[in-house]
Structures are given as structure tokens and as C-alpha cells.
Amino acid sequence: MATTTAPPATTIGDSIIARVVEPPDPKRFGIGRAFAWAFMIVVILASLFPFYWMLRTALSSNNALYAGSDNLLPVQPSWGGFERVFGLQTGQEAIDAGGAGQPIAFWRYLLNSVVVSTLVTVGQVFFSAMAAYAFARLEWKHREKWFAFFLGGLMIPAIFTLLPNFVLIKQLGLVDTLLGIALPSMLMTPFAVFFLRQFFLGISKEVEEAALIDGASKIRVFFRLILPMSTAPIATLGILTYISSWNEYFWALMVSYTDKSRVLTVALGVFKSQTPQTGPDWAGLMAATLVAALPMLLLFIVFAKRIVNSIGFSGIK
Amino acid sequence: MALTAPLPKTTKARGRRDDTRLALLFILPALIGFLVFMVWPTLRGIYLSFTKFNLLTPPEFNGLDNYIRMVQDPVFWNSMKVTVYYVFVNIVLQTMFALVIAVMMQRLTKRTWLRGIVLTPYLVSNVVAAMVFLWILDYQLGIGNTVIAALGFDRIPFLSSDAWVIPTIALINVWRHVGYTALLIFAGLQTIPETMYEAGRMDGASEPRMFRSITVPLLRPVLALVLIITVVGSFQVFDTVAIATRGGPVDSSRVLQFYIYDVAFGRFQFGYASAMSVALLLVLVVITFIQYRVTRADSSDLN
Numbered sequence: 001m002a003t004t005t006a007p008p009a010t011t012i013g014d015s016i017i018a019r020v021v022e023p024p025d026p027k028r029f030g031i032g033r034a035f036a037w038a039f040m041i042v043v044i045l046a047s048l049f050p051f052y053w054m055l056r057t058a059l060s061s062n063n064a065l066y067a068g069s070d071n072l073l074p075v076q077p078s079w080g081g082f083e084r085v086f087g088l089q090t091g092q093e094a095i096d097a098g099g100a101g102q103p104i105a106f107w108r109y110l111l112n113s114v115v116v117s118t119l120v121t122v123g124q125v126f127f128s129a130m131a132a133y134a135f136a137r138l139e140w141k142h143r144e145k146w147f148a149f150f151l152g153g154l155m156i157p158a159i160f161t162l163l164p165n166f167v168l169i170k171q172l173g174l175v176d177t178l179l180g181i182a183l184p185s186m187l188m189t190p191f192a193v194f195f196l197r198q199f200f201l202g203i204s205k206e207v208e209e210a211a212l213i214d215g216a217s218k219i220r221v222f223f224r225l226i227l228p229m230s231t232a233p234i235a236t237l238g239i240l241t242y243i244s245s246w247n248e249y250f251w252a253l254m255v256s257y258t259d260k261s262r263v264l265t266v267a268l269g270v271f272k273s274q275t276p277q278t279g280p281d282w283a284g285l286m287a288a289t290l291v292a293a294l295p296m297l298l299l300f301i302v303f304a305k306r307i308v309n310s311i312g313f314s315g316i317k
Numbered sequence: 318m319a320l321t322a323p324l325p326k327t328t329k330a331r332g333r334r335d336d337t338r339l340a341l342l343f344i345l346p347a348l349i350g351f352l353v354f355m356v357w358p359t360l361r362g363i364y365l366s367f368t369k370f371n372l373l374t375p376p377e378f379n380g381l382d383n384y385i386r387m388v389q390d391p392v393f394w395n396s397m398k399v400t401v402y403y404v405f406v407n408i409v410l411q412t413m414f415a416l417v418i419a420v421m422m423q424r425l426t427k428r429t430w431l432r433g434i435v436l437t438p439y440l441v442s443n444v445v446a447a448m449v450f451l452w453i454l455d456y457q458l459g460i461g462n463t464v465i466a467a468l469g470f471d472r473i474p475f476l477s478s479d480a481w482v483i484p485t486i487a488l489i490n491v492w493r494h495v496g497y498t499a500l501l502i503f504a505g506l507q508t509i510p511e512t513m514y515e516a517g518r519m520d521g522a523s524e525p526r527m528f529r530s531i532t533v534p535l536l537r538p539v540l541a542l543v544l545i546i547t548v549v550g551s552f553q554v555f556d557t558v559a560i561a562t563r564g565g566p567v568d569s570s571r572v573l574q575f576y577i578y579d580v581a582f583g584r585f586q587f588g589y590a591s592a593m594s595v596a597l598l599l600v601l602v603v604i605t606f607i608q609y610r611v612t613r614a615d616s617s618d619l620n
Contacts, residue, residue, distance in 0.1 A: 032524055036421050043418055044434050047496065050449045051437070053460060057452065069458045070467065131347035138336035138343065146344070153355050155605075159553045159574060160598045163581055163591055164358035164365065170372070187350020218339055247442035249556045250574075254582065265444045269560055272448065282452055289448045293441040300440045304433040311436070311497065312504030 051297075054290045058082065062098035062283035081287030085271075099281040104274075106291055108259055109267035113295075116182050116252070116263055117245040123186035125238050129230070131188060132196035133222050137208070147197070153190035159250070166254045176257045185245065192237055199233045200226060236310045239303050243296055264292040362598075365591035372585055383592035393593060395568050396576040399483060403572055404551045406487040411547060412540070414491065415498035420528060422499070423506045432503070435496035443556030446493045451476065451561050454485065476561055479569035486557050486570060498547055505539030506532070545608045549601055573597055 057065065058081045059074035068075030080097050083089045087105040089097065134140070135147045165184050166175075174180030203226065211221050227234070249265040256262045262270070271288050275281045300307060366383055368376035387393050422431055438446065454461045454475040462472045475485040509532065517527045555574040558564060564571035564579070571579075573593065581590035 033425070036425055039417070040421050040425060040431070043421075044431075046492070047434055047437055050446075050453060050492070053453060054449050065458060069460070070463045127346040127350065130343045134336075134340040134343035138340040140335065140337040140340040143340070150347075150351060153351060155602075156355055156359055157549060157553060157598065157601050159555075160362055160594055161355060161358040163577075163587065163594060164361040165354060167361070167365075167372070167587070168353070168358065184350075184354040187354065188347035190351070190355075193347060218336060222343075243440060247444075249442060249444050249559070250578075253559070265442050265556075268444050268448060272560065282455075282458070285448060286452060289445050293445045296440045297437070300433070300437065305429050307440075308429050308432045308436055308500065311500040312507075 051293075054286045054293070057282055058287035058290050060283050062281050065282055066279075078283070081281075081283035081285075082291075084281065084284040085287045085291055094284075097281075097283075098276070098279060099284050104267075104271060105259075106264070106267065106288060109262050109264045110291070110295075112178060112262060113246055113264040115178050117242050119178070119182040120185050120245040121238050121242045123182070124189060124192055124241055125234060127186075128188045128192035128237075129196050129227065129234065130222070131193050132200055133226055135193065136197045136200035137226075138218065150190050150193055154194075162251055162254065165251075169255060175255055176261045177255075178261050181252050181255045181261060181263065184251070192241070195237055196230070196233065199230055203229055236306055239299065239307060240310060243299065243307075246296055268292050362591050362594055365588055366595045368588045368591075370587040370591075372587055376588065379588070383589045386589060387592050387596065392568060392571070392576060393573075396571045396573045397596075399569065399571060400552060400554070400573040403483050403487055403554060403570075404548060406484050407490055407551045407554075408544070408548055410487065411491045411495050411498055412544065414495045415502055415543075416540070418495065418499040419502035419506055420532060422503055424524065432496075432500060435499055437496070438493045439497045441493070443490070443493060444560050446489055447557045447560035450485075450489045450492070477566055479566050482562055482566065482570045486554070486561065489557055489561070490551075490554065494547070494550075498543060501543050501546075502536070502539065505536055505543070508539070509535045541608060541611060545605055548604055548608070552597065552601055552604075 056072070056074050059077050059079075060068070061076040061078040061080055064076040080089070084094050084097065084099045085104065085106045087107075089099070131150075135143060135150075161184075169175055169180045169183065172180070174183065207229075208221055208225060211225055212218070216224070247265065248263075249269070252263045252266050253269070256266055268288055272280075272285060275285060365376060367378060367380060369379045369382070370376035418435060422435070425431075453459050454473075456462055456472055456474050456477065461475070466472055473481060475481050513531050513535075514527060517531055522530070553574055554572050555578065558570050558572050558575045559578070562570045564575050574597070577590045577593050577597070580586050580593070
């Protein structure tokens, strides 16, 4: 994405011509640019420092944190924090190290988070794609009216539907189940339908009609033609959905009560409330926080470019 | 978000013009999701606000009782006040920082790595953000207060004094969301033609001058849209409060959504909680409407 204003000048002659034609180079170094870079460096540090601090604290011995609060490196480096998070210490060991002593096993929550986010992502993207195809390519009565009705859903703040949805999930007997957490966002979001419809509308109709003339059904066209041609937007939507589902707290907090359905965000809150009130187990808490954050950070490292470029005005959530 | 016009009717060899049955099949799952988990809960939420409902016995219609109670409930008004205060601090800081960051990225380098770093905090949950700042800002041991003390200032009870708690929560959420907002504004900046800046430079305009006379006026519609999105999001603050302060000290960070949660799940007064949700919904609808009108009236950009 290196969009420079002036084409790179390779020879002296070129650069002279470039200088004559181009306005003064905006990238030249000056006091203003130095200040601007200094500001951006502060922004970069502010963005990344908390992550370093999580790691530094998680790798410290909790009891040593009190004496070494100004140490920028892990104090008495130890895996103790992570061991408590994954239930590898006995109760007494954990208490001695400054932890809560209750057994806690983040593997379970990690698994729950993966299951919920996967259900939501796969379901939401697939069902939204089906609907988007119907809105973009199929011929049926009142199509535009139905689409407008769907889009009206964008106006409803998510937060308003949480309480009544909880009542519904309870009536369905799905409280404290992973399906109960996933279900309300598993079938569609107006945004996903809108986003994919826009893309499907842009696919050339000729390929599709050629396939239809060859005798393919529209279902086949959807699965064999439209979906494979849309892997890029589907992947982008899928990644964004996965991240927001992984980070969801409020809804999951309402629905899950026990380890059976506890996802990482909720478990983190519970873990925090269990820690000794005087002298919290910061090493353990930061280890848990890091465990909750790490999968998304890894996902981000892999898909950084796609995620960064997806944020714009076609990607408003 | 202009909706595209209906497709032109194409003349085609095959006579399969009507796909109604297939379309029904294709939209069925999404339609069920939409009706059952969006439309129905919205209507039901409004209905429940006129009832007494404790989740165990069926809701009993009680007219305007919940709304009368709400108007007379000092905790409700306090939480409304706290929420508005939070939104104000959060939005002002976030928009200012995001605007500056976006312009800097635009003028310094458009490379992806920089945008990626700025966006990183947005990738973690509010819960993670709250946890890490709870630690960084801890009164005794947090590195933030350690630095403040080392510089010779008094330690600040960021999350345990009623004066600091809301600005602190607002700043924590600025940390998580500012990169996302900056990227939205950055996307808006891309729509301003580079030729305008070139013309400005030809005329010898300085960078601050170009910011005032080119960037801000042309960016106004984008900023308005960003404001609608962020204000509506900001009003729904819950996670950070639930993790970092649980509404305290006393009620000084009891934002509306946290109070609603407390009334519903702490006291099982779902009717009253629903009434307050309706109040929040109305506030959001009014704000969206006002901002939308302002945007439309002001859309004198490049066109």
C-alpha cells in the first residue's frame, strides 16, 4: 500500500524533470514532520505498551510484584501465573503464590469460545450469503421491500434486544448452553446480508447465465460459482465476525452460569472476582488476560492487511 | 449507504423468471433469525416495559407503573447523567485523537503496518482492556502510578475516586476504539483528491492551513457519520464498568446499561429493566435522527 505521490526517480535526469513538474515534495523532512512522527511514536507506544505489560506481569512471580513494581522486565520470572490459569497448580501452591486456590481450567473456556465463535461465524456468514444471493440475483415478488425491511434491522441497537432475547433463550431451555449463546447471531445480521449482497451485485451476470444455459440450477450456480468467486469478501466478513463474537461479553454473561458454557471473556470476569481482594493475583490475572487476547492477536498477525483494509465505509458495522 | 437500484429486467433465453420458491428457501434461515431474534424481541421488549415480570411467573400488565417509577427513581437519573458524562468525555477525546491520528497517517505514511499497530487494541475485548488498565492504573502497584510517584506527583486513585472514575473509563475505551475510529476517518480522507493538496502546496499553504481549509470542510460528512456510529456505541457502555468498577465508588460509574443489568439480573425486575431499555432506545433514536439531519443539511462537500 505504499502510495507515494511522486514516482521513484531512478536517474538524475528523471529527478530533475520530476522536480520541475511536481509541487514541492510533501515528504521532505522538516520540523513539522519531526513533531508529527514524534506524536505517532507516542501513539504506537500507547497502543502496544499494555500488551507488553500483560506479558511482563504474567511472567513475573506474583509475590515479587510488590517489591518490583518499577521493574520493566519480569520480576523473578516464573510460569506460575500460567500454571494457575490452566489449573496446573494444587490449591495450596496457588494460595502460596498469591492466587485464589479454586480450581480453574482455562482450556475449557478456550474451547467454549472457539465453539461459540465458530458456530456464529459459519452460521451467520453462510445463511447471510444465501439471503444475500436471493436479494441480489433471484427474481421474486417484493424483493426490494423485503430487503428494505431487513436493512431496518440496522436501526435496532443490539443492546435493546438482549433482555427479551434472554427471556426467549430461557423459554427455549437453552440458558447455560453454548448453542444458547450462539443462536441469536447464528442466522444472520443485517450488516452481513447487506455487505454480501453488495458484492454479489458486482459479479458479472454473463458467467452466471452461461452456466444457467448449460443447464445448471440456480442452487448449483450459488454453490459452484457465486461462493467460490466470493472467497475474499466472505473471508473478510468471517474474520470480522469471528473477532467480534470472540470479544462479546454482555450477552455471554447473561446466558452462561457454569463452566459448561462459560466463554473466555466471562471466565476472565469470574477469575477476577475470585482473586484475593487484598493483594490480587496480578500475575495470574494478566496470564489469563493474555490467554484471552492471544488468539485474536495471532489472527490479526496473519490477516492484518485484510482486516486493516476492510475498515472503511463499505465495512461500517 | 445508498441502496442500489433494482436490477434491470434482463431478457433471457430461459423462461425461469420467477424464483419465488427458491428465494423463500434461500432467505428462510436469515428470515427466521431476523424475525425471531430481532423483530420479535424489539416488540417484546417494548411490551415487557408495560408489565411486572420476574421471569418466573408470566408478565402482568401494569400500565405505566414502570415509567412512573423510572421518572421518580433518582438512581435512574443519576445513571443517565453518568452515562451522558461518559459519552461526552469518551467521544470528544476519541474523535479528537482519531482525527489527528488519521491526518498524521495520511500525511506521513499510508503503509499498512502503521494502521495495523494503531488498530491492535481494537482486536482485544473490552474485558481484556479493562483488566490490563485495572492493573496499570492500580493505586499502589500499577506502573502508571509508579511513574506518577517517581515524577514527584501524588498517586491518583483512577478507578476508586468518584471524580476520576468516569474520565478513566472513558480513556480506557478511547484506547481500545481510537484506532478503529481513526481508520474510518482515514478511509474518509482517501476520498479527498490529492490534487487539492497539491494545489494548496503550489499556493504555498502550510500543513496546518491545509488541514483547516481543505481537510476539515471536506471531511465533515464523514465525521458526522463516524459520530453517529461512535455515539450510539458509546451509550451502550457496559463491559468496562462491569469489570473495572461494578458501578462504584457508590454510584459514580453506574452507567445506565449497568443499572439495567443490575435491576434485571440482580433483582429480577425485568419489567422495570425493559422500561429503562426503552428509554435508552429512545435516546439513541433521537440522537441518530438529529445527527442524521445535521449530516444531510451539511453535505456540501465536493458535490
